[in-house]
Amino acid sequence: xxxxxxxxxxxxxxxxxxxxxxFSVGEGELVGFIGPNGSGKTTTIKLLSGVIVPDKGSxxxxxxDVRKQPLKAKASIGYxxxxxxxxxxxxxxxxxxxxxxxxxxxxxxxxxxxxxxxERFELTNALDSQTLSYSHGMRQKLMVIAALLHKPKVWxxxxxxxxxxxxxxxxxxxxxxxxxxxxxxxxxSTHVLEVAEKLCDKVIIIKKGHKLYDGTLxxxxxxxxxxxxxxxxxxLTGKN
Amino acid sequence: xxxFLQLIKITMSNVEPSIEEKKxxxxxGVVVAILIILLLFVPICGFTALMVYALTDGISTLxxxxxxxxxxxxxxxAGLSMILHIVALFSFIFGFNVIMSxxxxxxxxxxxxxxxxxxxxxxxxxxxxxxxxxxxxxxLLVISALIGFMVGYGFDPPVGSGLNIVSFLAxxxxxxxxxxxxxxxxxxxxxxxxAVSRVFKNKDRVSKATQLSTVVILLALVILMQVTGGxxxxxxxxxxxxxxFKVFGILDKIFxxxxxxxxxxxxxxxxxxxxxxxxxxxxGLVLLCASKLYFKAVVSLNNGxxxxxxxxxxxxxxxxxxxxxxxVTYLKKELKILFRTPAYLMNCLGINLIWPVFIYxxxxxxxxxxxxxxxxxxxxxGEDAAVVHLAVIVFAVSVILTxxxxxxxxxxxxxxxxxxxxxxLPFSMMAQINAKALASxxxxxxxxxxxxxxxxxxxxxxxxxxxxxxxLSLLAVLFTTYLGIYIDTINPKLVWEDELNALRGNYHVFYxxxxxxxxxxxxxxxxxxxRSIDFFPAAFLQSLLLMIAGLLCLRFYILCKEKGTKxxxxxxx
Numbered sequence: 001x002x003x004x005x006x007x008x009x010x011x012x013x014x015x016x017x018x019x020x021x022x023f024s025v026g027e028g029e030l031v032g033f034i035g036p037n038g039s040g041k042t043t044t045i046k047l048l049s050g051v052i053v054p055d056k057g058s059x060x061x062x063x064x065d066v067r068k069q070p071l072k073a074k075a076s077i078g079y080x081x082x083x084x085x086x087x088x089x090x091x092x093x094x095x096x097x098x099x100x101x102x103x104x105x106x107x108x109x110x111x112x113x114x115x116x117x118x119e120r121f122e123l124t125n126a127l128d129s130q131t132l133s134y135s136h137g138m139r140q141k142l143m144v145i146a147a148l149l150h151k152p153k154v155w156x157x158x159x160x161x162x163x164x165x166x167x168x169x170x171x172x173x174x175x176x177x178x179x180x181x182x183x184x185x186x187x188x189s190t191h192v193l194e195v196a197e198k199l200c201d202k203v204i205i206i207k208k209g210h211k212l213y214d215g216t217l218x219x220x221x222x223x224x225x226x227x228x229x230x231x232x233x234x235x236l237t238g239k240n
Numbered sequence: 241x242x243x244f245l246q247l248i249k250i251t252m253s254n255v256e257p258s259i260e261e262k263k264x265x266x267x268x269g270v271v272v273a274i275l276i277i278l279l280l281f282v283p284i285c286g287f288t289a290l291m292v293y294a295l296t297d298g299i300s301t302l303x304x305x306x307x308x309x310x311x312x313x314x315x316x317x318a319g320l321s322m323i324l325h326i327v328a329l330f331s332f333i334f335g336f337n338v339i340m341s342x343x344x345x346x347x348x349x350x351x352x353x354x355x356x357x358x359x360x361x362x363x364x365x366x367x368x369x370x371x372x373x374x375x376x377x378x379x380l381l382v383i384s385a386l387i388g389f390m391v392g393y394g395f396d397p398p399v400g401s402g403l404n405i406v407s408f409l410a411x412x413x414x415x416x417x418x419x420x421x422x423x424x425x426x427x428x429x430x431x432x433x434x435a436v437s438r439v440f441k442n443k444d445r446v447s448k449a450t451q452l453s454t455v456v457i458l459l460a461l462v463i464l465m466q467v468t469g470g471x472x473x474x475x476x477x478x479x480x481x482x483x484x485f486k487v488f489g490i491l492d493k494i495f496x497x498x499x500x501x502x503x504x505x506x507x508x509x510x511x512x513x514x515x516x517x518x519x520x521x522x523x524g525l526v527l528l529c530a531s532k533l534y535f536k537a538v539v540s541l542n543n544g545x546x547x548x549x550x551x552x553x554x555x556x557x558x559x560x561x562x563x564x565x566x567x568v569t570y571l572k573k574e575l576k577i578l579f580r581t582p583a584y585l586m587n588c589l590g591i592n593l594i595w596p597v598f599i600y601x602x603x604x605x606x607x608x609x610x611x612x613x614x615x616x617x618x619x620x621x622g623e624d625a626a627v628v629h630l631a632v633i634v635f636a637v638s639v640i641l642t643x644x645x646x647x648x649x650x651x652x653x654x655x656x657x658x659x660x661x662x663x664x665l666p667f668s669m670m671a672q673i674n675a676k677a678l679a680s681x682x683x684x685x686x687x688x689x690x691x692x693x694x695x696x697x698x699x700x701x702x703x704x705x706x707x708x709x710x711x712l713s714l715l716a717v718l719f720t721t722y723l724g725i726y727i728d729t730i731n732p733k734l735v736w737e738d739e740l741n742a743l744r745g746n747y748h749v750f751y752x753x754x755x756x757x758x759x760x761x762x763x764x765x766x767x768x769x770x771r772s773i774d775f776f777p778a779a780f781l782q783s784l785l786l787m788i789a790g791l792l793c794l795r796f797y798i799l800c801k802e803k804g805t806k807x808x809x810x811x812x813x
Contacts, residue, residue: 012812051660052813075666086658089580090573093560100561101569102667111561124555130580 001027001154001185002048007057009043009209017043018209021057025154025187030180032196033189035206036237041189042082044206045158048187049079062154075103078152080160084139088132092123092142095131096149103150110149117145120175121168136163144172155179157188161195173199193229207237243357247365248372250348285380288323289388295319296392298477315481317502320389322480324502325488327381328422328495333457335370335426336450341738342366343427343534344434344541345443353538363530367427367523375419382418386411389505410504410512417519421497424522431529434537441541447582447740455586455594461487462598566667570675571682577654578647578679583739584654588647592687595641616699624778627705628771631782632764634709635789638688638716639760640753646743647680648724649752652732652808653742659734660813669805673725677800680721681714688713708782715789720756722796727752729800729807763788 002025009018018040025031035041046052047059050070059066064073087095093114100110118124121141131139140163147155155176161169176186176199190196196203197217205213213220213236217229224232296319303315343366352362390411433440440446479485492499497518503511564572578584618626643649651673655662662672689710696706728748736742743749767785770776776784 046660046813049664051663053809071666071668074664077664079664081658081660081664083657086661087573087577089577094573094576097560097562097564098569098573101564102566102665104566107561107563110563111557114561115555115557118555127555127560 001025001029001062002187003058003060004044004048005058005060007044007047007054007059009040009047009052009054016209018047018054021206021209021211023204023211023214025185027185028180028183028201030176030186030199030201031188032200032203033187033206034191034193034196034203034233035189038208039206039237040209041206042158043209045079045082045156045187045189048156049077049081050074061156075150076153078147078150078155078157080140080143080147080155080157082158082162084136084143084163086131086139086143089130091130092127092134095142096127096146099146100149105150109151113149113151114145117148120171121145137165137168140164141168148175153184155184155186155188157186159190160188161190161192193233197229205233205236212236244361244365247352247357247361248369250352250365281377281380284377285384288381289384289391292320292323292385292388293392295322295477295480296389299481300392302477302481316393317389317499317506318480319392319477320385320505321492321498321502322485322488323385323388324382324418324498325491325495327378327385327418328498329461329491331375331378331419332422332425332495333454335423336430336453337447337740338370339423339426339430340446340450341740342370343430344538345446346737349538359530359534360527363427363431363534364527367423367526371419371423375423378419379415382415386414386505393506404507406507406509406512407505410501410515413512413516414501414505417516418497418501420519421495421522424526425494427526428529431526431533431537435533443541443738444582448586451582451586451590455590459597567671567675567678570667570672571678574676574679575682578683581739583743587740587743588645588650589683591645592641592683595644596691616701619705620700620702622702625771627778628767628781630705630709631712631785632767634692634712635716635785636760636764638684638713639720639756641688642680642684642717642720643724643749643753643756645680645684646724646746646749646752647683648677648721649728649749650743650746651676651680651725652728653734653736653746653748654739655732656734656736656742659732659811662808669808670801673729673800673804673808677718677721677725680724681717684721685714685717688717708786712786712789715786715793716760719789719792719796722793722800723756723759724748724752726796726800726804727755729804732811734813759792763792 002023004021004023007018007021008016010016021040021044033041033044043052047054048061048066050066050073053067061073062076064076066073087098090098096114097110100107100114105113114127115124118127121144123138123141123145126134126138131142134142140160144160147157160172164172173195176188180186180201200217202216203213203220204211220232221227221229224235227235296316299316299318343363346366390407440449480488497515500511500515500518504515578588615626615629619630652659652662662669665672692709692713693706696709731748733742733746733748736746763785767781770784771778771781
């Protein structure tokens with residue numbers, strides 16, 4: 001569902017954020033994307049969501065080339081950016097209607113979906129307030145609902161757990177699982193190794209724009225016996 | 241580095257562009273800077289210098305011809321004082337917003353307040369950074385006014401006086417310190433209001449209040465000028481020297497540094513010392529207020545976050561969930577943000593309501609002006625020259641007013657840090673640009689249609705001319721809108737501290753305005769030239785103007801489509 005082939009990205013012709021990166025995410029896979037700060041996680045996610053374009057390589061999401069068919073590719077993605085402070089003067093429900101309209105979600109489906117997700121994230125009672133008055137966590141929940149409104153096959157999430165309360169984080173993790181069980185894909189970045197450990201079918205570890213590991217956690221632990229995930233991560237990324 | 245200097249650096253960095261923007265804007269920045277200097281600073285500063293020179297020269301002539309005036313030593317600085325008063329007043333009026341924003345609602349407070357730094361140091365640094373960042377234009381105006389005065393005064397000095405070393409010293413000190421008193425007034429008033437009032441703890445409320453008071457003060461000033469003096473070019477210099485403009489008498493008492501600086505420029509050492517003393521006292525008063533009042537107010541502020549109203553009633557999804565076309569929903573989003581953000585409400589929308597009031601006041605002031613009523617009669621009678629003048633005026637005014645509200649020229653900048661949303665939505669860039677353009681067209685065009693229809697109907701102008709003017713005005717709005725958006729796509733200022741900064745610190749607004757004025761000036765000048773040779777009938781010139789306006793719209797629409805969209809897609813984030 002995601003094919004990231006030989007992708008390189010340099011900022012201002014100087015800072016190489018990604019160097020010949022390759023990976024893929026198949027149907028029904030839940031993939032965690034891990035790396036230290038400045039390793040290229042957000043760059044990768046922005047490339048996948050079409051926010052920035054690569055210098056080299058090709059990116060295919062759900063069968064659509066992100067550069068050649070950008071609108072179709074974007075329409076098939078559910079994307080949660082790292083910053084949920086978007087259109088803060090709109091009310092929660094207005095923001096969801098805006099997203100629903102742009103992603104062309106039929107009104108009946110939209111109603112059902114908003115009702116279900118708002119209930120699940122306990123946001124129903126705040127939908128009539130401007131998002132400026134929301135806490136960071138509430139904004140993050142709204143972003144999650146907005147991203148999932150059009151039932152995208154591929155979820156691309158940048159640090160989705162940040163700011164969520166334990167119940168909402170649990171709900172989101174649950175939803176990610178359910179989504180992949182239906183044959184869809186989830187690709188998300190995280191700093192929390194425990195989340196990756198408990199949730200992911202496979203992990204991709206990157207550092208300074210290079211892929212260090214791409215595979216299941218079981219394989220990784222098998223290769224590094226007597227080490228926990230934290231130790232493995234630190235030794236891979238050069239902290240130990 | 242000294243803590244105070246570090247603090248100034250930190251508070252100033254809040255409004256500096258990001259590293260990406262700095263890199264992006266190297267070449268562009270130079271081009272913009274040159275254009276701003278040529279289109280904005282040179283004309284304004286030149287006009288200021290020329291005005292002070294003309295007034296000073298006029299007063300000198302008056303003194304030479306009249307013994308009564310010759311005996312008044314302070315009379316010679318009346319012109320300079322007038323301009324300095326205007327600069328001080330504007331600095332005072334617009335200072336409230338800046339002070340409120342920098343002192344109470346800047347994001348650096350979150351980090352500064354927990355540090356063991358005294359309120360005096362924080363306020364002192366914020367005051368200094370405000371002076372440095374907000375007063376470039378003001379200093380240029382003061383320099384221009386002083387040059388105008390020196391030239392007017394020095395070339396033809398009254399008997400027994402002339403420029404001396406004190407004058408030059410006063411000039412240097414004046415340029416650097418002139419904004420101190422008005423800004424200190426704002427700071428003291430803001431600190432007192434924030435300490436005693438419970439109403440102004442919310443940023444939106446403060447923003448609305450300060451901007452509303454700006455309008456009220458400006459309106460009051462226009463009315464006061466009319467009531468206390470009136471404008472008559474023939475007697476203006478005499479009225480000024482005689483002190484007939486009572487408003488300047490009042491301002492002399494409020495901005496005491498103005499008469500002191502004027503007097504110091506005429507060579508008075510005592511005035512110069514008093515000028516320095518008053519400014520030092522003003523800063524001292526600000527720091528005293530800071531030590532007593534600042535923390536008390538600043539710790540009880542809220543930005544509205546985390547205050548979402550929770551309704552316990554059953555949520556009516558059937559009523560609240562609605563479907564619209566993507567362009568319509570995007571337009572609605574743009575309009576809602578414009579209407580609900582106080583800075584945009586006042587600067588982008590309010591201005592469309594304010595200028596008719598100023599124009600009305602101008603018309604009232606000119607009610608006895610025979611030329612004006614004669615012009616309206618000529619239009620009513622369908623005289624060729626008058627109807628062409630009218631077309632040119634309608635086009636120029638529509639362009640100026642559309643660029644003044646800067647809805648188009650800040651369309652991309654307003655997206656700020658969430659500009660990437662434009663990129664990840666499955667909605668084409670041109671469709672988004674069109675929706676943004678539509679917001680500008682509805683607001684600018686809508687208000688212009690209402691004002692043209694109403695005012696022309698009152699003046700008894702024919703339905704045909706009303707229809708023609710509306711069409712021309714809408715084309716002017718379209719052209720200005722797409723040009724404004726195109727310019728903003730080149731290098732939008734996406735990092736700003738608050739929404740007001742997106743408009744005030746956005747040079748595209750000036751750049752756009754300058755470019756539009758050049759195009760409009762060339763077009764209107766060309767039409768007027770063709771009219772002056774008395775060869776072409778008015779109908780031909782009206783049609784020509786309409787056609788060129790249409791072509792301009794098309795040109796800039798295509799530019800937005802072909803290059804503007806690419807600019808937005810290629811912008812390095």
